[in-house]
Structure formats: C-alpha cells, structure tokens
Amino acid sequence: MSEVRIAAEQRSTFGKGAARKIRRAAKVPAVLYGHGIEPKHLTLPGHEVLLALRTPNVLIRLHGEGVDELALPKGVQRDPIKGFVEHVDLLLVKRGEKVTVEIPVTTIGDVNSEGILDLQMTSVAVEAEATHIPTGVDVDIEGLQVGTAITAGELKLPKGATLIADPEAVILQVSAKQAEAPAEGEGAEGEGAEGESAEAAE
Template sequence: MAEVRIAAEPRNEFGKGAARKIRRASKVPAVLYGHGIDPKHLTLPGHEVLLALRTANVLIRLQGDGVDELALPKGVQRDPIKGFIEHVDLLLVKRGEKVTVDIPVTTVGDVSSDGILDQQLVSVSIEAEATHIPTGIEIDVEGLEVGHVITAGDLKLPEGSTLIADPETVILQVSAQSAAEPEGDEESSEGEAAAAPAEEAAE
C-alpha cells in the first residue's frame, strides 16, 4: 500500500472553541498516539485528510514541524448531519511492525440460478505488516450451489497476512430462492384457503 503524505502542524490550543476555529480554517484536529509516546496533538489539512480516508486502512506519512511519522487512522469523528470530519485518531506504526486491521470482503460472479447470496460479513480482521496491508479479499462465488457456506477459515489471505477472526465465522452462504419469497404471497395463499370453506357453506 502506497503512503499518503500529509502536512502536520503541532497543535497547542485545545477545547471546543479551538477545535471550531481549526475547522473554520478547513483543517482537522488530530491526535497521534502509540508506542508509549505522549499523544501528539496535530492539525491536518481537511481536504487532504478527506481524500486519504476514502481508502480503507490508508497509511499516512505525517510530515511537518518536528513530525515525521507513519500512522494508521483508528478513529474518525464526523458531523452527524453534514458529514464533514471533526477529529481523527491516528495510531503510530513502524516499518515491519504487525498491526490488526479490518479489511473489506467483496464477491465476484453469480451463484446458481436457484440460489440467493447471503453475505453476512463485509469485512474480516487480519494481522499484517503495517506497510503491506491488503486492500481487501475477493471471493469468487460463480456457480455456488444452495447450501454452500464460506467461513473466515476458507478465505485465501494475501501473503504475509494472518487471520485474527474466528475461523468458524460465516462470511457468506447460498440460500434457496424459496426462502426469500415475500410474506405477502403466504398471506395471499392463507386467504384463499380460508375463503374456500366459506364458499362451500354458501353452496
């Protein structure tokens, strides 16, 4: 995974007022922590952070006055209405270090015509080197028959990655189409059955 370089400024003012002032300047308050260091309070350019966070588990190179570190986003606070980023927690990482992350699980292909795909998890926890985090895992479901189940232990992990999730955790399964029929059809059938005795009584 390529690094995204973002300029970082030390932050010495705290509190809600200071945070609002930072956001009005189109910037984002952030905290860098990990490896036993005292947390570093930073100010980051808002647009660059927004673009970087579009990539899952993006590796960020923070550079600025007294700062030159690698970090992973571990917590992002967004405005519940407008959606803009209010604050970012960043975990300090080192090259060669193993980290635990959630990576997305996607599918390609179509299951058998009489089945329906039921994907129960869209991400899975793995351990990988901080500078070589996989972008995701792809599962080929082409032609899978009804009853087929894929668990976390069945996933083909990228080289250098280790599964952290329970291997028995169900990622996806193929269910029968009939199991997905709308309840309205059943109600209709029940209504017709109830109407039959009434018609016989009338005769």
C-alpha cells in the same frame, strides 16, 4: 500500499472551542499516539484528510515542523449529517512491524439462481505488515449452491496477511429464495369460484 503525504501542524490548544476554531478553518484536529510516545496533538488539512480516508487502512506520511511519522487512522469521527471529518485518531507505525486491521470482503460472481447471497461479514480482521496492508480479500461465489457457507478460515488471504478473526465465523452463506406469497384476495376468489360450481351442480 502507497503512502499519502499530509502536512501536519502541531497544536497546543485543546477543548471543544479550539476544535471548532480548527474546523472553521477547514482543518481537522487529530491525535497521534503509539510506541510509548506522548500523544501529539495535530492539525491536518480537511480536504486532504477526507480524500485519504476514502482508501481503507490508508498509510499516511505526516510531515511538517517537528513531525515526520507514518500513521494509520484508527478512529474517525464524522459529522452525522454533513459527513465531514471532525477528528482523527492516528496510530504511529514503523516499517516492518505488524498491525491488526479490518480489510473489506468482496464477492466475485453470482450464486446459483435458486439461492440468494447472505453476506454476514463485510470485513475481516487480519494481521499484516504496516507498510503492506492488503486492500481487501476476494471471495469467488460463482454458482454456489443453496446451503453453502464460507467461514473466515476458508478465505484465501493475500500474501503476508494472517487471520485474526475467529476461523469459524461465517462470512457468507447461500439461502433458498422464499416463495412469493399469493396476492391478497386470490385465495378468497378461488374459494368463491369453487362454491359457485358446487351450487350449480346441485
């Protein structure tokens, strides 16, 4: 996984008022923690952060005065209406160390025409080297029959990734399509026609 370089400024002001001031300047307050260090309070450029977070488990190279670290986003707060990033928690990581992350599950193909796909888990927890986190795991569902289920333990994980999730957890299953219910009034009309035929016979 490639690194995204983001300039970071250390900050000494905290609280809601300070955070609002940072956001008005189109920046994002962040906290860097991990490896037993004292948490570092940072200010990051908002646009660059927003672009970086489009990649799951993006590896960020923080650089600036007194800052030169690798980090993974572990907590992101967004504005519920506008969607912009309000705050980021960053986990300090070192090259070669293992981290636990959620990677997305992507299906390839289509199930049998008699079935419908029920994707129960859109991501799965794995352990991987911090600088080689897989972008996701693909699952081939082409032609799967009704009643088929695939568990986490059956996933073909990318090289270097180890499953952390429960291997018995169901990732997806193929259910039977439900028969379409008759349109309202169809049953009543049929009964009326039968009644009229009986009366005519009499």
